[in-house]
Amino acid sequence: MKRYTTTTAVIALLSSLLLSGCKGFLDEYSQDTIVPTTAKDYSEILYGDAYFKEVALPYRYLDLLTDDVVTMVNANSTQGDDQRRTGYGYYTWQDNPELSPTNVLNTDLTWLTLYQHILSANIILDALDDMEGTTEEKAQLEGEAHAIRLFAYFMLTNIYGEPYDPVTASTAVGVPLNYHHYAEDVSFPRATVAEDYAEMEKDIQGADEAFAKVSDERNIFRWNHAAAAVLASRVYLHMQKWDKVIEYADQALSLNGALRDLNTLPEPGSDEAKNFICKDNKEINYSYGFGIIPELSSVHPYYFGPSDDILSSFDKGDLRYDGENGYFISTTKENVGGWLFPKWVTTIKIVKTDMSEITGIYGFAIRSAEAYLNRAEAYAMKGDLSRAMKDLNTLRRARVTPEYAVLETPGTQEEVVRLIWQERRREFCFEQLRWFDLRRQGMPELHHTYITGTDKETGTEEYTLPAKSPKYVIPVPHTVRISDAVLGGGKETK
Template sequence: MKKSLKYTFLAFALVVSFGIAGCSDFLDLKPKGKEVPTKLEHYNGLFNNTLLINLAFSEQRPDGSISPGTEPLLMIYMGDELIADASSFASMDRTALAAYKFEADIFNEDDVSAEWNAPYQQIYTYNVIVNGVMDADDGTREEKQRLQAEARVGRAYMHFLLAQFFGKPYNESTASQDLCVPIVTKATSADRNFKRATVEEVYRFIITELEEACPQLDEQTKHKLRIYRAAGYYMLGKVYFSMGNYGKALTALKESLKATENSTVPLGLFDYNTSLAEWGYNPIMANMWGLMGSYPSNFDLNNQENICTKQYNIMTIMFAIYPPTVYVKPEYMALFGESDLRLAFFNTKDYTGTTLWPYSRRIQRITYSLGGDMPDLYLMLAECKARLDDLSGAREDLLALREKRIAGADAAIPAEVDSKDKLIRYIVEERKREFMMSGMRWFDIRRLWNDPLFQEDKQNYTHTDGQNIYTLTEDRLVFRIPPKVLSFSTDWENNK
């Protein structure tokens, strides 16, 4: 899809009349003659910004309004659970095909990458706050520090997401040599000498920011569009979890779970035994659920599983009015038992009841959030505890989720899961069931690539178009930097 070379990276708050950033630098950091915020309410208002909740690149229209991002995060095409046939394969656009086939060059010269642009778009706004709020004309020092902490956490987490796409998985033995992404801490276009930091440098920056800022976050979660302590510690735990540092991850995740109990909005797990019916699901007309009801959006205060909205959509792979582009492999659908209520989210039939699709496709839930997800929190807690030999604690957390997802006695953990290694593998299998066809699998594939317990899984890291087989290799755990970005940084070494 054609895009102007002058795309924008910032939309300021709704509360104050700041405008859109726009310049020819790859980060597009220069504001167009707009005032600098001076009061605490101005800095607080900068958080009330739709660009800070959507992981999609948004552009400025000629009339000054903001167009919502349309480019999906391409990880939704790269999970090992996906399969296509000749018809669905032919319906994918070029970038989706490149991602599905695990090609080296996903982006061409005209493509906008949501994976690159959306995080840096958010980082600009966070930098405005981090670097300026302490000099606000009013407000107490404590009030200023809380806003600065929130912005530091958001900025750090955006660097983490960038590292999941453009840096190698964290490996202590190679992190000091592996190239990652630029660390950007200033809201200015004066500095054009951005360099790719190493994985070690990026993670050190992220962890330092989160460890220092999380204790200063507001303790009580007041709504889902801002970063409070539950979300901050979730993000810190997620970072340590991705590094394989399960001890420190567990400490942070326990803080997150504790903080969810201090909230003015509902936070907890949905019980599918009752929730599915409330959302309009009728097992007699399961294929009609996409028309007759809906999973709560991330903006719904009753969506108690969403801790903090950093959302992305999977519309291009599941929205009902489009032809399906990908399905779920039969062997992955077989991971669901007959009593698993998550089966309601998948179907092989169209709205007339005709079996139309060769495999199961997702028919419900369009968006997910990477800013804090209660099922992910419970599953990370369970895996951390299992890896640290707290098997009873791991089982308790795992069962807490399964009882909300599986009817009756079948929610029990199978008796054959009778060792530490088996329990760890079963928890990861539960992650597959919980996040099937959501794109979340990408993070586990990267994290577990060199884990001895999961080497046999690599034989399943393949896609097909019905005839050809495409295999994920280690090089393709990292996206190549988009040509449009490299055009502003011609001295950078690209990923393989």
């Protein structure tokens, strides 16, 4: 069994910084003395190796699995590739979703990437006692490491593990837990979902205690107290621990309860309008990832765009999408036939975010809006319908014109929960949360129509994901299965 020390593992991480463009840090050291000693040194290591900055997220396929997307044709586009190829296996819920229609393997890097983040966090946490730095510097680093590991385990468990159910969690198949702070050539058996979430709870507590020692100077490009609290409320929402959801949502909103009021912004679609996810948006607690997902980009001749189902879900007066323009989705019409024989082509675009050069921020975010909706659902589940609707309407006042914003409190708990779930779908569309919500909301039956051929010779194929299908769990990536005898079976637990 090959084992590497913490120092060797750190040097391996430092080597990755040379490829990831973390400039300046290694300039301070000669090639034979690359040894971090201070909290600042380790902070640069963590930022270079375990943060999604302006990089494509490996799990960019998550929205393709949902009822929010359909295949679309932009016959006017002459640039880019056919995005159906990389999205096909996920959009049609294939047994091996990594395969394209021509059996080309589009490798899913999510597993390897997130476990690298977990290893990086483990290394940092193990080195805390020996590194130099102030109490606050080390606390900030400790909080970030716990938050990074929490986010990684949450994503891994909800992509490759079974959905959390309090009744079955102790036997449901989850993902492996890696406690090592060194690299080792060894297989890790799959934990249960209960064990995975228990580990997440430890990181919630660790992040909370560490960030509490840090002065309130929120940096949206690093994990911070407010962002970790929102994420904690999300984890407890999946666990159905309603009091804990409320506790951490309260904490998040006490640190930052801002909402970007779309009523105060320029008209959606106007030249003055900025992207919703941008540096001016004060509700953003943490910013990460490249904003443009190729499969959802309308510049391509074939892509995946908003479904009629999600488009029709927006209410009258909703500034996120009003049937034509919006801060989340927009419809444009272009004459491609000339003035004599006009031919109008309609293109539906997701306009929530863009490249960081345009927005001043990365493309995805942990936002205070989620804390409001997580808390609203927890209140509703506890039977406190008045407070649930108060949180729901607080968000709607920032998204919908005043005459349509406020909803009356329905008479039943079921109806209040339904309104909150509908609002979640609208608010977080194309932010990669819908698939997780579908899993925890009973795994309903879904239908997709796949467009084949070209714009001159087009056909369709119909696909159905049955209710409670095992395909609500994504297979462990092919490269991991073939190299790991334990994970290759896919059924093992501790």
